[in-house]
Amino acid sequence: xxxxxxxxxxxxxxxxxxxxxxxxxxxxxxxxxxxxxxxxxxxxxxxxxxxxxxxxxxxxxxxxxxxxxxxxxxxxxxxxxxxxxxxxxxxxxxxxxxxxxxxxxxxxxxxxxxxxxxxxxxxxxxx
Numbered sequence: 001x002x003x004x005x006x007x008x009x010x011x012x013x014x015x016x017x018x019x020x021x022x023x024x025x026x027x028x029x030x031x032x033x034x035x036x037x038x039x040x041x042x043x044x045x046x047x048x049x050x051x052x053x054x055x056x057x058x059x060x061x062x063x064x065x066x067x068x069x070x071x072x073x074x075x076x077x078x079x080x081x082x083x084x085x086x087x088x089x090x091x092x093x094x095x096x097x098x099x100x101x102x103x104x105x106x107x108x109x110x111x112x113x114x115x116x117x118x119x120x121x122x123x124x125x126x127x
Contacts, residue, residue, distance in 0.1 A: 004037040006030060007068045007090070010061055020063040027069070027112040028055065031085040034071035035118050038083060042073060044126030050080070052116040059111040064093035068108065079119050087112040 008030070016023035032049055039047035061067060068088045075082035088108035094101035 002038050002041045003070065003072045004034050004041065005068060005070045006033055006037075007066060009091075010063050010065045010067060012063045015063040022061040022063065022065070024057045024061075024112065027057070027061070027067070027087045028052075028114070030067065030069035030087060031071060031112075031114055031116070034069050034085060035083055035116070038071055038073055039081060039118055039120055042076075042081060042127065043120040043124070045120050045124040047081070047118045047120035047124070050117045050119050052114055055112070055114045057112050059089065059109050061087075061089060061111050062093075064102070065089050066091035067111065079122055079125070081118045081120065083116055083118060085112075085114045085116070086110060 010022045014022045014026050036046050068090050071083050071085045073081050073083050089111050090108045091102050091104050094103055
């Protein structure tokens with residue numbers, strides 16, 4: 001099935017709580033972008049997110065972290081597309097060393113997992 005991935009750095013603008021903690025909803029926004037790419041690849045249309053069956057936040061995300069969000073279509077219906085998502089922290093800032101130091105993590109840290117369903121109406125499917 002189709003797979004897609006995006007990577008981006010969380011900014012101070014993304015930090016919503018004390019200690020520069022990023023709101024978990026930001027991971028869902030990334031999953032929405034991944035889902036859009038998956039639907040375009042599958043159907044030639046952006047489609048619509050119908051809902052999440054599960055969402056699990058497994059580790060905190062902070063401003064400065066690099067997050068890699070991946071998704072995959074695991075089941076095709078007539079117009080529905082069931083997908084699984086995972087967000088991983090792959091680079092972290094190291095302010096203890098200096099204000100611009102960062103480390104690439106040997107093992108990414110899974111920060112969020114989700115499963116959801118998107119829909120592309122039949123009349124909009126081009127593939």
